[in-house]
Structure formats: structure tokens, C-alpha cells
Amino acid sequence: MSTENELKGLRENIDAIDSQLIELISERARCAEKVADVKSKASENEVALFYRPEREAQVLRSVMERNPGPFSNEEMARLFREIMSSCLALEQPVRVAFLGPEGTFTQQAALKHFGKSAVAKPMGAIDEVFREVAAGAVNYGVVPVENSTEGVVNHTLDNFIESSVRICGEVELRIHHHLLVADTTKIKQISRVYSHAQSFAQCRKWLDANYPTVERVAVNSNADAAKRIKSEWHSAAIAGDMAQDLYDLQPIEEKIEDHPDNTTRFLIIGSESVAPSGNDKTSIVVSLRNKPGALHDLLRPFYENGIDLTRVETRPSRNAKWTYIFFVDFIGHCEDEVVKSVLDSIAANSGDLRILGSYPIAVL
Numbered sequence: 237m238s239t240e241n242e243l244k245g246l247r248e249n250i251d252a253i254d255s256q257l258i259e260l261i262s263e264r265a266r267c268a269e270k271v272a273d274v275k276s277k278a279s280e281n282e283v284a285l286f287y288r289p290e291r292e293a294q295v296l297r298s299v300m301e302r303n304p305g306p307f308s309n310e311e312m313a314r315l316f317r318e319i320m321s322s323c324l325a326l327e328q329p330v331r332v333a334f335l336g337p338e339g340t341f342t343q344q345a346a347l348k349h350f351g352k353s354a355v356a357k358p359m360g361a362i363d364e365v366f367r368e369v370a371a372g373a374v375n376y377g378v379v380p381v382e383n384s385t386e387g388v389v390n391h392t393l394d395n396f397i398e399s400s401v402r403i404c405g406e407v408e409l410r411i412h413h414h415l416l417v418a419d420t421t422k423i424k425q426i427s428r429v430y431s432h433a434q435s436f437a438q439c440r441k442w443l444d445a446n447y448p449t450v451e452r453v454a455v456n457s458n459a460d461a462a463k464r465i466k467s468e469w470h471s472a473a474i475a476g477d478m479a480q481d482l483y484d485l486q487p488i489e490e491k492i493e494d495h496p497d498n499t500t501r502f503l504i505i506g507s508e509s510v511a512p513s514g515n516d517k518t519s520i521v522v523s524l525r526n527k528p529g530a531l532h533d534l535l536r537p538f539y540e541n542g543i544d545l546t547r548v549e550t551r552p553s554r555n556a557k558w559t560y561i562f563f564v565d566f567i568g569h570c571e572d573e574v575v576k577s578v579l580d581s582i583a584a585n586s587g588d589l590r591i592l593g594s595y596p597i598a599v600l
Contacts, residue, residue, distance in 0.1 A: 264319065265326055268323035269327065271327065272328065275327075286327040289405045289504070293405075293596030293599050294514065295320065296316060296320075299313050300312065300599070313600055317348075320351065325353040329354065330354045330375050331354075331357065331373075331375045332350055333359050333364075333369065333377040333378070334357070334359065334365065337358050338358050340358075340478070340479070341476055341500060343356060345502040346502075348407055348409060348600060349378065349504060362389075362391045363391075365378070369401050376404060376506045377505045378503070380392060381393070381501050381502065382547070383438070383498070383501075384498060384500070386438060392503070393551055394551065397561065401505045402510075403503050403519050403593030403595050404510050405503070405510070406501060406597070406598045408502075409500050409502065411438070411476065411498045411500050413438065413475070414489065414492065415473075415474060415487065415492055416462060416465070416485040417465065417472050421468075425470050426447070426472050429450050430453050430472075431454065431458055431461045432455065432461065438493050438494060439494060442494060446492075458474065462475045462479040462482070509594070515597050516567075516569040517567055517597050518567075518570050519564070520564050520589060521561055521562070521563050521564075522561065522564065522582060522586050522590075523562075523587040523588040524560070524561075524586055533585050534586065537577075543567065543568055545565070546567060547563070548564050549562070551563065563592075568594075
């Protein structure tokens with residue numbers, strides 16, 4: 237068989253497979269519409285919940301477990317994430333607030349978690365994202381909580397102290413920073429670099445080695461940095477792929493972060509509790525009474541019951557000087573019997589305990 241005939245046969249096979257895919261995706265979409273109809277009828281006077289974080293996590297995990305290749309598990313899951321996002325939009329588009337402006341890593345995290353069919357709304361500050369969710373103006377919000385290099389985002393933790401919103405999910409995003417310029421930039425005369433303070437910290441060693449004398453100007457976001465250099469011929473910006481594409485910039489150096497595994501964890505905040513998905517994490521905030529051994533008493537029940545702690549953070553309490561509250565993340569769901577027992581023990585020995593949420597561990 238000649239090469240041309242062989243290619244023709246393969247292309248015909250691809251066309252036939254594409255026809256099957258189109259029909260199967262359409263059938264899935266029709267099924268999603270029926271699900272929406274059933275939920276709407278069952279909810280009667282209450283607001284129907286179309287997006288179920290635990291269900292989506294279970295589907296994506298199942299996709300990754302059944303993936304035969306040659307796509308990687310993550311790539312296959314990303315394909316299904318977009319199909320699920322489009323199907324959900326037929327039921328009811330998810331409205332999501334994120335820390336803006338457009339082009340930020342938080343927007344990238346929101347699209348990674350909810351898919352591109354979600355209606356994303358940029359907000360100017362983290363507390364504005366919390367307010368939008370609490371007021372019901374959006375279904376969910378996306379906020380950064382910690383970076384593998386620079387640690388916790390204190391502003392996010394502080395908002396949980398005063399807000400009634402719940403954590404409904406998490407998403408982890410590998411952060412790659414690029415040194416970007418506009419088409420009007422005179423590269424050899426760069427004297428100023430714009431970026432977010434966290435990005436400067438994550439690229440400190442690279443900047444010290446390659447641009448030690450340039451002025452470093454911290455701005456509200458990397459997207460803001462990207463926008464600013466459009467009108468300055470002597471400036472560059474540190475930002476990611478989304479800002480680069482949105483503002484039509486060019487990289488003169490790529491992946492300049494000091495640590496190649498640089499990752500930021502984002503939280504999905506909403507108003508409802510999330511049912512167990514089978515692989516969950518719980519976040520709590522605890523105010524301790526000021527007494528010897530208080531922290532030991534807080535952590536001991538986790539150790540005694542074999543519960544894995546994934547994060548413990550301390551923040552000053554606003555109620556009294558030199559008193560502190562603790563943010564604790566651990567593996568398990570608050571409906572698990574062993575977790576219930578641990579939380580009851582902590583509540584009996586603490587000044588105040590609040591469950592911020594139990595939610596699926598990040599799949600993507």
C-alpha cells in the first residue's frame with residue numbers, strides 16, 4: 237500500500253471516529269439537560285444546585301483511572317473537564333468571581349477548575365471576591381491561599397475569620413513566570429520591571445543575576461504589570477502565559493522562577509457544604525485558650541487518630557493582644573466518624589472551632 241493510500245485510510249478512520257465522538261458528546265449533553273430538569277422539579281421553591289464539586293471530582297478521578305493512553309491522565313482529565321463545563325452550562329452556567337484583573341494566575345486557576353464555559357468575573361481585591369460570594373452575586377469565588385515558595389497568603393486567611401463563606405474545593409497551579417516586553421520596548425534599555433510582590437519574590441535570584449540594577453516596581457497583579465508596559469518603552473513585566481496572550485506581549489526570557497516546581501494553591505469558596513467524594517480534605521479555624529500546652533492539645537487528637545495534617549498556620553487574633561488563631565488543613569471529611577470524634581475533642585478544649593469546609597482534594 238502506498239503512503240498516500242495509507243494516509244487516506246487513516247484519515248477516513250479519524251473522520252468516522254469524529255462522527256461517533258460528536259454523537260456521544262451530544263448524547264451526554266442531552267442527558268445533562270434531563271438532569272437539570274429533574275433537579276429543577278425536585279427543588280420546588282428552593283434554588284437547585286447544578287454544580288456538585290464531589291460529583292465532578294469523582295468523574296475526573298474515574299476518567300484518569302480508566303485512561304488507556306496515549307494521553308496522560310491529566311490531559312485526558314482536562315479534555316473531560318471542558319466537556320463537563322459545556323454540559324453544565326446547558327443546565328446553568330456557573331458564575332465565578334476571581335482576583336483580577338483579567339490575565340491573572342487566579343483567572344487561570346478558575347478556568348482550570350470550572351472550565352472555559354464558566355462565567356468568570358474579575359474583582360479588584362480578595363475581600364471583594366468574598367463579598368460577591370457572601371452576597372450571592374456569584375456562585376463561587378477563587379482566591380490564592382499559599383505558594384510552595386513564598387508561603388501563605390495572609391489576606392485570604394484573614395477574610396475567613398470574618399466571612400461566613402465555605403471552602404468548596406481547591407486547585408493547584410504550576411506557576412511559570414516570563415519576562416515580557418511589548419512591541420515598542422527597547423530591550424537593551426530596560427530600566428524598570430513591573431510585577432506583583434509575590435512574583436518578585438519567586439524570581440528574586442534570577443533578577444539579581446540577570447537584571448541587578450533595574451528598578452522593581454510592585455503592582456496589584458501580574459496582569460496589571462503586563463498592561464502598564466504597553467505604554468512604556470523602557471519597561472518589562474513579569475507575568476504568565478495568560479497575561480502574555482491577553483496583552484499581546486513577547487517573552488524575552490521564559491520560566492524565570494527560582495524554583496522549577498513553583499506551585500500556588502487556590503481555594504474555591506461558596507455558600508453550601510460539599511458531600512464526601514471519597515478523597516477529601518477539611519479546613520478548620522481554631523481559637524485557643526491561653527494556657528500551657530494549648531497547641532499540643534490541639535494537635536494531639538490528630539496524631540492519636542492517625543489523621544494526616546497537611547497545613548497549620550497561625551494568625552494574630554483581633555479580639556485580644558498576644559492571642560492567636562490556628563488554621564488547620566487535614567485529610568478526611570467532617571462526616572467521617574473518626575473526624576467527628578477529633579473535632580468534638582478539639583471543640584471541648586478550644587475557645588472556638590469553626591469548620592471552613594470539607595471538599596475534594598485537587599484532581600488537576
